[in-house]
Structures are given as C-alpha cells and as structure tokens.
Amino acid sequence: xxxxxxxxxxxxxxxxxxxxxxxxxxxxxxxxxxxxxxxxxxxxxxxxxxxxxxxxxxxxxxxxxxxxxxxxxxxxxxxxxxxxxxxxxxxxxxxxxxxxxxxxxxxxxxxxxxxxxxxxxxxxxxxxxxxxxxxxxxxxxxx
Amino acid sequence: xxxxxxxxxxxxxxxxxxxxxxxxxxxxxxxxxxxxxxxxxxxxxxxxxxxxxxxxxxxxxxxxxxxxxxxxxxxxxxxxxxxxxxxxxxxxxxxxxxxxxxxxxxxxxxxxxxxxxxxxxxxxxxxxxxxxxxxxxxxxxxx
DNA sequence: GATTAACTTAGAGCGAGCTTTAAGTCAAGA
DNA sequence: TCTTGACTTAAAGCTCGCTCTAAGTTAATC
Numbered sequence: 125x126x127x128x129x130x131x132x133x134x135x136x137x138x139x140x141x142x143x144x145x146x147x148x149x150x151x152x153x154x155x156x157x158x159x160x161x162x163x164x165x166x167x168x169x170x171x172x173x174x175x176x177x178x179x180x181x182x183x184x185x186x187x188x189x190x191x192x193x194x195x196x197x198x199x200x201x202x203x204x205x206x207x208x209x210x211x212x213x214x215x216x217x218x219x220x221x222x223x224x225x226x227x228x229x230x231x232x233x234x235x236x237x238x239x240x241x242x243x244x245x246x247x248x249x250x251x252x253x254x255x256x257x258x259x260x261x262x263x264x265x266x267x
Numbered sequence: 268x269x270x271x272x273x274x275x276x277x278x279x280x281x282x283x284x285x286x287x288x289x290x291x292x293x294x295x296x297x298x299x300x301x302x303x304x305x306x307x308x309x310x311x312x313x314x315x316x317x318x319x320x321x322x323x324x325x326x327x328x329x330x331x332x333x334x335x336x337x338x339x340x341x342x343x344x345x346x347x348x349x350x351x352x353x354x355x356x357x358x359x360x361x362x363x364x365x366x367x368x369x370x371x372x373x374x375x376x377x378x379x380x381x382x383x384x385x386x387x388x389x390x391x392x393x394x395x396x397x398x399x400x401x402x403x404x405x406x407x408x409x410x
Numbered sequence: 411g412a413t414t415a416a417c418t419t420a421g422a423g424c425g426a427g428c429t430t431t432a433a434g435t436c437a438a439g440a
Numbered sequence: 441t442c443t444t445g446a447c448t449t450a451a452a453g454c455t456c457g458c459t460c461t462a463a464g465t466t467a468a469t470c
Contacts, residue, residue, distance in 0.1 A: 171407040207381035238350035
C-alpha cells in the first residue's frame with residue numbers, strides 16, 4: 125500500500141510543503157517516485173515520519189535527525205553511534221521532564237496567586253495567604 | 268540591591284544582548300536606568316525574568332508574554348484575564364507532559380532495539396525479541 | 411479537446427528569537 | 441591624561457523551520 129503526498133499530509137498533519145521540504149532536506153531517503161514523478165510513501169516512510177516527529181519534539185534539530193537517518197542508511201557499522209544518540213536523547217528528555225515539573229509548580233503558584241487575588245485583591249494576597257508568600261520565595265527568588 | 272546588565276546575564280544565563288532585546292521588546296517595563304543611562308535590575312526584575320523563562324519554556328511566545336506583562340501593568344482590572352492565561356498554560360503543560368511520556372516510550376523502544384541489535388545484528392532483532400516486535404507495532408504503526 | 415485537481419520543481423519569503431555590528435558614552439585606575 | 445572595560449543605541453544579519461510562489465506536468469473527467 126502506497127500513499128500520495130496529499131494522503132500523507134492528512135495522516136500526519138504535516139503540510140505537503142513540509143513533506144517535500146523534509147524529502148529535499150534528506151530526511152526521507154527511501155521515498156520512491158512513480159513513472160509520473162509523483163512520490164509514493166510506504167508504511168516504512170510513515171513510521172519514519174513518526175520517529176522524526178518524536179525526535180523533533182524531544183529537541184533534536186533537523187540537521188541532527190538527518191545525521192541519524194544517514195547513519196541508518198550506512199547499515200550495521202553505525203549501530204553503536206545510533207544507540208548513543210538515543211541514550212543521549214533519553215537523558216535530555218529526563219532533564220526536560222524535571223524542568224516541566226518545576227514549571228508546573230510555578231504555574232500552580234500563579235494559579236493559586238490569582239485565585240487569592242480575585243478574592244481579596246492583589247494588595248492582600250500575601251497577607252491573606254502565608255503559604256503563597258513562602259512558595260513565592262521558594263519558587264521565584266532564586267538569584 | 269541593584270544589578271548591572273552584566274551581572275544579570277551571569278545570574279540568568281541570558282546574554283546581555285538578549286536582556287536588552289527583551290527590554291526593548293517590552294518584557295521588562297520596570298527596569299530603571301541610573302544617571303549614566305545604565306540599566307539597574309532589581310530583585311523584582313530578576314523574578315520577572317524567572318517567570319518569563321518559565322512561560323517561554325512552557326510554550327508561550329514573546330508576544331504573548333508581553334501581553335501578559337502589559338496586563339500586569341494595568342492593575343487589578345486585568346486580574347481575571349491574567350488568571351485565565353495561567354489556567355490555559357497549565358492545560359497546555361499537561362498536554363506536553365503526556366506527549367513527553369509518549370516520546371519517552373518511543374525512545375525506550377529504540378534503546379531496547381539497539382541493545383538487541385548490538386547483540387544479535389539488525390536482521391535478527393524482531394526474531395530474537397518478540398516484545399520489541401509487538402512494541403514496534405504499538406508505537407510506530409499509527410497510520 | 412478543455413478543464414480540473416493533484417502533483418512536480420527551484421527558489422524566494424517569512425516570523426521568531428536572538429546575535430552581531432558600528433559608533434559612541436562613561437567612570438575608574440595607571 | 442590615557443586606557444580599559446562595561447555599558448549605551450539603532451539597525452543589520454543570522455538560523456531555523458517552514459511556507460509560499462511561479463511555472464509546469466500529468467491523469468482523470470466533462
């Protein structure tokens with residue numbers, strides 16, 4: 125089963141422009157063209173797009189994704205370099221997770237702040253809510 | 268206690284260029300200048316930079332951050348709009364958290380894939396490790 | 411045969427967020 | 441007084457990741 129670029133755009137949420145851009149950039153080395161010169165995407169290409177999306181959203185740049193895809197094309201001898209890329213990427217995702225939790229705390233603080241402010245006015249927030257006063261010091265006075 | 272732009276750069280990890288850019292862009296409306304025209308940053312300014320960093324890293328654009336800071340300047344009558352911004356931001360962060368976990372699964376899959384491949388060769392991964400075969404279908408064959 | 415719609419290419423353009431440049435001011439120390 | 445170094449400004453330049461344009465091809469339908 126093969127898909128046209130328009131179908132892939134629908135399936136992935138990427139635009140046809142973006143798909144052509146990725147292809148030209150070297151992210152989709154296996155995409156074939158039919159006799160009319162139209163791209164035919166396979167399931168493997170879709171899985172690769174899925175992975176590209178994952179790598180992109182975990183912070184890898186297109187250039188680095190292209191490097192990884194180049195390595196895949198080179199076969200078994202690049203196995204350990206590819207393995208290292210994912211180990212490193214996992215570490216960076218763990219850091220992001222921690223950062224996300226810290227940011228969640230800050231947003232939660234702001235939400236409690238505004239709840240209190242809506243009740244008592246901004247001038248009275250830290251008088252009315254001592255917990256907020258202490259959380260503020262903990263979360264924002266880092267310098 | 269006031270800080271020079273260079274000190275703030277050190278404390279925050281932002282460049283002096285970026286700090287001036289933020290100021291000019293309207294993210295730091297309260298930063299004063301001394302008689303020589305040099306910026307003097309207060310603790311409040313540092314806390315605001317901390318918040319800007321948080322909003323930025325949870326996906327808000329500088330334009331939207333500026334809008335929030337404009338609202339702060341307008342006082343109490345914008346309280347509920349500011350509250351809404353944080354409620355919305357919290358929702359978007361929860362979505363990011365889910366996406367992060369999905370991506371973590373995919374990275375873990377790849378790590379297990381390469382561990383197996385390094386042992387048995389890429390040609391044998393799915394023969395040697397049936398769990399990987401099923402995880403692959405689950406994680407990447409979404410289309 | 412003409413129209414339509416989906417595709418093709420090369421290449422220009424765009425928005426975000428910095429980053430650098432060029433030219434100048436200022437204050438402290440040798 | 442001269443130099444040094446940290447600052448100031450306005451504005452140009454840069455990278456990334458698209459996004460759009462212009463001109464053309466192809467295949468199916470009226």
